[in-house]
Amino acid sequence: MKNNLLYIITLLISFTWATSCKEGGRIDFIDESIPAPPQVSNVIVDNRAGGAVLRYTLPEDKNLLYVRGEYEIKPGVIHETKSSYFKDSLVIEGFGTPGQYDVKLYSVGKNEKESAPLIVQINPTTAPVQLAVKKFRDTFGGVAIDFENPEKANLAIVLMADTADRGYMSELITYYTAMPKGTFTYRGVDGLDPVEQEFAMYIRDRWGNYSDTVIGSVTPWFEEFIPKNTWRDYTLAGDIPPVNANYPITRIWDNDVGQDGFHGMETQVLPHNLTWDLGRQVKLSRLKYWPRGHSDDMWKRGHARIFEIWGSNAPNPTGAMDDSWIPLGRFESLKPSGPGSQITQEDIAFAREGIEFEFGVTDFAPEPFTPVRYIRFRTIATYAYASFSTVHILELSFWGELMD
Secondary structure, eight states, X not given: OHHHHHHHHHHHHHHHHHHHHHHHOOOOOOOTTSOOOOOOEEEEEEEEBXXXXXXXXXXXXXXXXXXXXXXXXXXXXXXXXXXXXXXXEEEEEOOOSOSOEEEEEEEEETTOOBOOOEEEEEOOBSOHHHHOEEEEEEEBTEEEEEEEOTTOOOEEEEEEEOTTOSSSOEEEEEEEEOOSEEEEEXXXXXXXXXXXXXXXXXXXXXXXXXXXXXXXXXXXXXXXXXXSTTOEEXXXXXXXXXXXXXXXGGGGGSSOOSSOOEEBOTTOBSSEEEEEEEEEEEEEEEEEEEOOOSTTTTTSTTBEEEEEEEEESSOOXXXXXXXXXXXEEEEEOOOTTOSSSOOOHHHHHHHHTOEEEEOOOOSSOSOTTOOXXXXXXXXXXXXXXXXXXXXXXXXXXXXXXXXX
């Protein structure tokens, strides 16, 4: 009995010791008596659009944890930014107006004690939100906004109109982008009527800085949705086949934008083609391309990066790319977040809405509005970034004008 009691006591002590060690974990000792680190020195100012980069020499102090910059981007609006002791620079941003501004630099210790501020003057140049260029233009079924964003800043382009005829304009849509240039369009739910309409537009950044507001009138061009009930498979020799019977070409026009769609045979040498019959003659104005919805496919693998649309009224049955085919448009599918492997929520939402392209006169397609009955989707490059690739098309829709 005595031995059993001794065993239980020993077990309880061991358990208590093990538990306390596990819960206690690492204990960091911070000496509250250590003074704040010295200030940084030898500060070099590199003024930039809407801000500056400050480079400096760090103090030799083992207590230093980070450098903090404090500055006023506009009256009463204070911002701060931090940089760890591993770096010798600090990025200052958020200024909407060029001018001279003070930045207070603090050296902060591990005990959170701060040095006296070192005041540095910066002279930000014109902010990205002001450098961005924007303009309206007429387009099929709506209004198009062309923009240039030379600083590749994260911007929001806000389109407004007085849709309710209340005497003031309200927001219609906000388009977020970091692309250096591009176009976005607004057509409402079913397209805008082909009558003159007034719109307003401005750009803002994440610090609440605004561009000027541009007001203009546009007259949307007539277009109609091209029904898909007459579309038929017209696969020609040399066209890329589906990977298996579950992903036929007909899934391109089945009005299902779920996940799968058409999936071509893997490892096909680029470029390759898909051909189908619209069942009637049409004049095309724009298209929407939905890439496959799986996370392994969107902006990856067989997501078409560069593709062409060709049209014909009497295609060569051999499948040859001869004079029976008319070039209608060459398009590039670009991620809103820009180049690179990172895929943002904005990129995903953009693709799920369908990526829109307009037909227009170019060197590649001098006669893009020629009425055609047969369509050829020619994949030039994909996000596999290889000389061979499958192609995925979840859904494809056309707008334009029915000719018969």
